[in-house]
Amino acid sequence: MSTLIISGSPHIHTDQSVQKIMMGVIYALIPAFLVSIYFFGLDALLLTVVSVASCMLFEYLIQKYLIKGEITITDGSAVITGILLAFNVPSNLPIWIIIIGAFVSIGIAKMAFGGLGKNIFNPALVGRVFLLLSFPVQMTSWPVPRPLFMPQLTDAVTGPTALGILKEGLGAGKSLEELLPQLPTYVNDLMGNQGGSLGEVSAIALLIGAAYLFYKKIITWHIPVAYLGSAFIFAAILHLINPSLYITPFFHLITGGMILGVFYMATDMVSSPMSPRGMLIFGFGCGIITMLIRIWGSYPEGVSFAILLMNAVTPLINRGFKPARFG
Amino acid sequence: MLKTFKLGGVHPAENKISSHQAIREIALPKRVFIPVSQHLGAPSKAIVQNGEVVKTGQLIARGESFISSHIHSPVSGKVFKVDEVIDISGYRKQAIIIDVEGDDWVETIDRSDEIKWEVLLSPKEIVDKINLMGIVGMGGATFPSHVKLMVPEGKTIDTLIINGVECEPYLTSDHRLMLERGEEVLIGAFILMKALRADRVIIGIEQNKPDAIAHLTNLCDKFPGFSVQALKVKYPQGGEKQLIKALMNREVPSGKLPFEVSCVVHNVGTAFAVYEAVQKNKPLIERVVTVTGKSLKEPSNFLVRIGTPISTLIEQAGGVPENTGKILSGGPMMGKALVSYDTPVVKGMSGIVLLPDQESVRVRVQNCIRCARCISACPMGLEPYLLAQLVAAEEYESAEKERVMDCIECGSCHYTCPSGRPLLDYIRVGKIKVGQIIRNRGKK
Numbered sequence: 030m031s032t033l034i035i036s037g038s039p040h041i042h043t044d045q046s047v048q049k050i051m052m053g054v055i056y057a058l059i060p061a062f063l064v065s066i067y068f069f070g071l072d073a074l075l076l077t078v079v080s081v082a083s084c085m086l087f088e089y090l091i092q093k094y095l096i097k098g099e100i101t102i103t104d105g106s107a108v109i110t111g112i113l114l115a116f117n118v119p120s121n122l123p124i125w126i127i128i129i130g131a132f133v134s135i136g137i138a139k140m141a142f143g144g145l146g147k148n149i150f151n152p153a154l155v156g157r158v159f160l161l162l163s164f165p166v167q168m169t170s171w172p173v174p175r176p177l178f179m180p181q182l183t184d185a186v187t188g189p190t191a192l193g194i195l196k197e198g199l200g201a202g203k204s205l206e207e208l209l210p211q212l213p214t215y216v217n218d219l220m221g222n223q224g225g226s227l228g229e230v231s232a233i234a235l236l237i238g239a240a241y242l243f244y245k246k247i248i249t250w251h252i253p254v255a256y257l258g259s260a261f262i263f264a265a266i267l268h269l270i271n272p273s274l275y276i277t278p279f280f281h282l283i284t285g286g287m288i289l290g291v292f293y294m295a296t297d298m299v300s301s302p303m304s305p306r307g308m309l310i311f312g313f314g315c316g317i318i319t320m321l322i323r324i325w326g327s328y329p330e331g332v333s334f335a336i337l338l339m340n341a342v343t344p345l346i347n348r349g350f351k352p353a354r355f356g
Numbered sequence: 357m358l359k360t361f362k363l364g365g366v367h368p369a370e371n372k373i374s375s376h377q378a379i380r381e382i383a384l385p386k387r388v389f390i391p392v393s394q395h396l397g398a399p400s401k402a403i404v405q406n407g408e409v410v411k412t413g414q415l416i417a418r419g420e421s422f423i424s425s426h427i428h429s430p431v432s433g434k435v436f437k438v439d440e441v442i443d444i445s446g447y448r449k450q451a452i453i454i455d456v457e458g459d460d461w462v463e464t465i466d467r468s469d470e471i472k473w474e475v476l477l478s479p480k481e482i483v484d485k486i487n488l489m490g491i492v493g494m495g496g497a498t499f500p501s502h503v504k505l506m507v508p509e510g511k512t513i514d515t516l517i518i519n520g521v522e523c524e525p526y527l528t529s530d531h532r533l534m535l536e537r538g539e540e541v542l543i544g545a546f547i548l549m550k551a552l553r554a555d556r557v558i559i560g561i562e563q564n565k566p567d568a569i570a571h572l573t574n575l576c577d578k579f580p581g582f583s584v585q586a587l588k589v590k591y592p593q594g595g596e597k598q599l600i601k602a603l604m605n606r607e608v609p610s611g612k613l614p615f616e617v618s619c620v621v622h623n624v625g626t627a628f629a630v631y632e633a634v635q636k637n638k639p640l641i642e643r644v645v646t647v648t649g650k651s652l653k654e655p656s657n658f659l660v661r662i663g664t665p666i667s668t669l670i671e672q673a674g675g676v677p678e679n680t681g682k683i684l685s686g687g688p689m690m691g692k693a694l695v696s697y698d699t700p701v702v703k704g705m706s707g708i709v710l711l712p713d714q715e716s717v718r719v720r721v722q723n724c725i726r727c728a729r730c731i732s733a734c735p736m737g738l739e740p741y742l743l744a745q746l747v748a749a750e751e752y753e754s755a756e757k758e759r760v761m762d763c764i765e766c767g768s769c770h771y772t773c774p775s776g777r778p779l780l781d782y783i784r785v786g787k788i789k790v791g792q793i794i795r796n797r798g799k800k
Contacts (some may be wrong), residue, residue, distance in 0.1 A: 034681050034716045037781050038780070042718070055389065104722070108726075146726055146775075298728070303739065354762070
């Protein structure tokens with residue numbers, strides 16, 4: 030008879046693992062990745078590959094030489110950070126800049142806090158905001174999408190994003206009616222044929238991936254519904270008050286980083302609250318802050334800042350909003 | 357829609373591979389080992405001497421405090437000695453060792469197969485009888501049954517719940533008992549209902565046992581006030597509080613007993629033992645034990661005498677498979693890993709589960725990724741990740757505030773954790789420490 034193993038109960042374990050969850054997120058990002066290659070070509074591919082590789086490399090180097098601990102680059106989390114960082118920058122960003130972004134994401138936002146699970150802020154967003162503040166020109170020159178195998182139709186190489194057109198136009202005193210013709214159509218917004226960060230342009234591709242995340246139970250409905258709902262209601266109220274100054278709420282939901290942020294970054298397990306009620310508060314806060322920045326802030330887009338600000342209050346939300354107890 | 361409890365829960369692979377095996381009796385072992393502590397509460401006191409001749413069903417250890425239980429000899433023979441043997445806890449505990457000679461029963465025990473329908477005893481007499489016959493909760497908790505029948509002053513019981521959920525994977529002993537001894541189980545429930553002066557009986561059974569649901573539903577026609585409720589398969593539905601919630605939509609308040617919501621829950625195995633005790637005058641000396649495992653040749657349900665070494669049972673089920681890594685008393689979610697093949701069967705042992713090597717070791721522990729799956733899984737609405745964190749930091753006062761004592765130790769948190777974190781290990785330590793703090797507070 031063999032030796033018996035003893036341990037406390039339970040004696041069986043789910044087939045879920047950190048790796049499987051991370052792989053699920055990576056699979057969910059594939060449609061948007063393919064769309065980005067379709068519209069932005071090899072630039073998008075190269076930038077994403079470099080971003081992922083540098084995130085993994087920095088994590089490896091830090092774990093090997095600085096912490097001298099376990100190497101965890103195969104858990105998939107660094108890969109996701111790399112993909113999301115690339116998704117949040119223009120496709121024509123110089124390679125050396127994305128490498129700096131990867132260093133900030135992994136080195137500062139993740140490893141300095143203690144590695145996987147310990148970070149307060151979403152690493153990819155920290156990297157993205159760092160780059161935005163440090164390299165404002167490169168980070169806001171958006172290449173015009175040019176579908177693969179299609180001849181270049183215009184001379185313009187770069188152009189503004191939909192939110193940029195809106196912010197600048199309204200800032201210059203133009204009315205919404207004058208600006209509407211310059212904005213991409215809803216179909217283009219949904220498909221991804223618009224200026225923007227390489228992974229954020231196609232709402233449809235991102236939603237397909239999000240459906241997969243729901244199906245795999247990697248994310249729950251709480252944060253996305255609260256985020257989209259509060260942003261929609263906020264924009265709708267303003268639109269109803271003054272439709273010539275405030276654009277329809279639908280526009281806000283499918284432009285900029287909204288869909289990418291709502292389903293892939295606000296829902297980041299590590300940096301969002303743990304209880305269902307906490308998640309609702311978190312999503313609500315993200316939605317309101319995003320709209321405040323978009324409408325009255327100096328930046329055209331507010332998703333990254335909104336999520337980072339709410340990340341900061343997540344520990345407080347966790348303390349204040351407990352799950353419903355039994356009895 | 358099928359009823360179930362709302363908060364938390366998980367659904368591990370059911371693996372009820374022995375569910376079609378009829379209950380078999382096995383030959384008596386040569387020697388039995390009867391721990392004097394096989395129930396919750398104070399150990400009972402051995403009242404036999406070395407060399408003393410005992411009969412099957414004779415009292416051999418007396419429960420002397422309020423929460424304790426009597427123990428009867430499961431065999432006839434000669435007391436070899438009272439010594440320490442390894443029990444399911446893994447520690448050496450006092451046990452009465454008896455060398456089996458024949459099978460000579462105490463005369464007052466009715467051993468006929470005839471089903472006795474008429475219940476003659478009064479509620480008070482029933483409680484005394486159940487105490488006298490050493491009946492304890494057979495679902496695994498082994499709480500002395502008669503104590504659960506003493507309704508506190510000012511409380512009334514409207515519903516007796518019979519727990520036929522058997523939500524633990526692998527185990528099928530309750531399932532078989534409901535199928536094969538349905539009448540006796542229901543008469544036992546009727547006796548318990550009478551003792552509690554309750555109005556009705558609800559038998560909760562998960563829908564993965566449709567034959568048991570159908571059988572007992574049919575039999576219920578003979579019992580006014582009895583009904584069977586099918587339940588969605590979800591672990592830990594067999595937990596007392598979860599079952600009351602699922603069937604009655606009542607929540608037992610934190611730190612309180614089911615009396616508080618006018619319910620009492622007894623297991624089907626207990627109901628059967630109560631039937632035998634009250635109608636047949638038979639003490640709790642044998643029980644149904646599922647012996648199962650994916651690699652086992654003949655997964656079985658055995659009717660065995662208390663004190664039989666588990667090696668005898670495993671032998672009868674085809675012997676220990678080559679790849680066995682772990683042997684459990686009870687199911688894989690809440691069962692105890694045994695340290696010895698000589699561990700004796702005790703009153704609360706519903707099954708022996710043999711797990712293969714590769715399933716016997718825990719998965720690698722990784723950092724908590726704050727996925728909140730433990731929170732979604734917790735049937736008590738606790739935050740297992742936080743409790744584990746507080747216990748690791750020895751912040752027991754905070755752990756108490758976060759209601760660590762509410763934990764029912766179902767293991768759903770550890771089971772569901774993708775990082776393989778041993779959350780329940782931490783929480784158990786926390787419960788012990790917080791328990792000490794609470795007791796010390798009481799002393800001041």
